[in-house]
Amino acid sequence: MTGRVIIVTGANSGIGYEVARYLCEGGNNVILACRDETKGNDAVQKIQSENPHALATFMQLNLSSMESIRKFVEDFHATKKKLHVLVCNAGVCAAASDRVRKETADKFELTMGTNHLGHFLLTNLLLDDLKKAGAESGDARVVMVTSEAHNMDVARKRNPPLVPLDMDNFMLTKYGTYNSMQAYKDSKLANVMFAYELAKQLEGTGVTANAVCPAANVPTTNFLRNENMVQRFFMKWVLHRALRFTHTTRTIGQAAQAVVNAATNEELKGVTGKYFLETTEHQSSAESLDEEVQKKLWNMSAGLVKLEGYDPIEPPEAEAPPPPPEPVKKEEKKEEGASDAAAKPAAGDEKPAEAASAEGEKKGDDAGAAAEPEKVEETPVELSQGGDTTADTTAELSTTVDDSSVPPESSFAESGCGDTTTEASKLDSTAESKGE
Numbered sequence: 001m002t003g004r005v006i007i008v009t010g011a012n013s014g015i016g017y018e019v020a021r022y023l024c025e026g027g028n029n030v031i032l033a034c035r036d037e038t039k040g041n042d043a044v045q046k047i048q049s050e051n052p053h054a055l056a057t058f059m060q061l062n063l064s065s066m067e068s069i070r071k072f073v074e075d076f077h078a079t080k081k082k083l084h085v086l087v088c089n090a091g092v093c094a095a096a097s098d099r100v101r102k103e104t105a106d107k108f109e110l111t112m113g114t115n116h117l118g119h120f121l122l123t124n125l126l127l128d129d130l131k132k133a134g135a136e137s138g139d140a141r142v143v144m145v146t147s148e149a150h151n152m153d154v155a156r157k158r159n160p161p162l163v164p165l166d167m168d169n170f171m172l173t174k175y176g177t178y179n180s181m182q183a184y185k186d187s188k189l190a191n192v193m194f195a196y197e198l199a200k201q202l203e204g205t206g207v208t209a210n211a212v213c214p215a216a217n218v219p220t221t222n223f224l225r226n227e228n229m230v231q232r233f234f235m236k237w238v239l240h241r242a243l244r245f246t247h248t249t250r251t252i253g254q255a256a257q258a259v260v261n262a263a264t265n266e267e268l269k270g271v272t273g274k275y276f277l278e279t280t281e282h283q284s285s286a287e288s289l290d291e292e293v294q295k296k297l298w299n300m301s302a303g304l305v306k307l308e309g310y311d312p313i314e315p316p317e318a319e320a321p322p323p324p325p326e327p328v329k330k331e332e333k334k335e336e337g338a339s340d341a342a343a344k345p346a347a348g349d350e351k352p353a354e355a356a357s358a359e360g361e362k363k364g365d366d367a368g369a370a371a372e373p374e375k376v377e378e379t380p381v382e383l384s385q386g387g388d389t390t391a392d393t394t395a396e397l398s399t400t401v402d403d404s405s406v407p408p409e410s411s412f413a414e415s416g417c418g419d420t421t422t423e424a425s426k427l428d429s430t431a432e433s434k435g436e
């Protein structure tokens with residue numbers, strides 16, 4: 001498959017960059033859809049410096065902003081190009097220990113808003129273009145880059161306590177339910193379910209939709225950017241170096257080839273509604289197979305992104321923390337003391353405050369705690385940059401959530417990926433030879 005027009009989101013870095021580079025090598029016309037103009041143009045230049053014939057172009061797209069997505073589609077239409085393949089690769093994940101829920105400009109939870117809702121809107125706005133190409137060539141494709149972490153059983157091995165996607169708490173707005181791995185898992189599950197539902201809706205159009213996990217663990221991309229330096233160093237230079245030959249981790253090149261396979265492999269023409277782990281068709285999580293939820297997810301997403309033809313849905317507000325418990329009134333304390341008849345003071349003979357509090361301490365925590373209200377953190381709503389620290393123009397709302405019920409997690413690393421035989425070795429892997 002050459003000479004196709006292919007959009008790759010998040011193509012300035014990591015797997016997306018490598019996918020764009022390979023696709024250019026295959027003679028395709030590749031649009032690098034990136035949020036940062038400088039990084040996007042640098043990526044194009046880098047590809048063209050290695051391959052002067054590369055048909056690579058940068059176009060600006062911030063998936064955390066519906067305005068930017070609509071503008072991107074307008075700009076794309078202005079180029080009058082056809083569209084054969086859309087690779088939805090861009091993704092964010094906050095640090096594993098992050099308990100701060102952040103929002104996009106449209107008040108979506110940042111991870112779900114970017115990874116799923118952004119791609120949902122983008123894909124839908126480009127569907128007519130894909131259908132046209134599908135009708136002409138019989139082979140147009142949508143590739144959703146997801147992750148084995150969409151599977152709760154895989155993701156929770158390292159990151160308890162994860163729960164199934166709750167459509168009534170889609171953006172983790174209920175107090176105490178946000179943690180970064182839940183948000184990431186839900187967003188990657190939504191990627192898979194979206195691909196399945198899209199495949200059904202596109203039957204007979206010549207456009208296929210599949211989801212692919214490029215590899216369970218690719219520690220050398222920028223994906224761990226929000227982790228602390230020690231974690232990043234360990235993952236990149238210790239874990240990856242030690243484990244790459246045991247097939248526990250993958251190089252960027254290997255992961256990219258899995259995506260390129262889904263996007264262009266002739267053998268996959270007409271194959272739709274599937275989940276691939278690397279280059280092998282694989283069973284996605286039981287949760288992802290629920291067709292009723294797939295439909296519900298579609299309708300809710302369409303409402304939230306205000307897709308034409310659907311009733312708009314306003315994103316729910318993040319729940320405020322519960323109010324602190326009422327302090328115990330002094331009268332109640334008196335009654336407590338009254339049960340001891342021998343020590344009963346004469347009417348109106350109140351104990352001095354210090355004595356009362358000393359008694360409280362002696363009696364133990366109950367009384368002392370009752371006298372002092374439990375401390376519950378405030379939830380200030382403040383303007384901040386996104387979870388991805390390099391974030392830029394989008395002002396994102398950040399809500400501090402005190403979630404002491406969620407234990408800290410040690411690492412983001414995605415685990416449990418089966419060891420599959422890939423077709424990667426057939427393809428040129430410069431990244432690998434570079435030792436990435």
Ligand SMILES: NC(=O)c1ccc[n+]([C@@H]2O[C@H](COP(=O)([O-])OP(=O)(O)OC[C@H]3O[C@@H](n4cnc5c(N)ncnc54)[C@H](OP(=O)(O)O)[C@@H]3O)[C@@H](O)[C@H]2O)c1
Nearest residue numbers: 010013014015035062063064090091147217218221222223
């Ligand atoms: N690394 C892994 O172990 C692994 C495993 C399985 C699946 N995946 C999936 O692979 C995909 C690529 O990840 P990666 O590992 O290559 O990470 P990466 O190096 O961090 O690349 C992510 C890309 O997404 C872009 N991006 C983030 N937010 C965006 C936004 N709002 N609008 C447009 N672009 C945005 C980033 O742009 P900036 O540079 O401007 O931030 C970057 O180009 C993700 O979907 C991830 O879930 C990764």
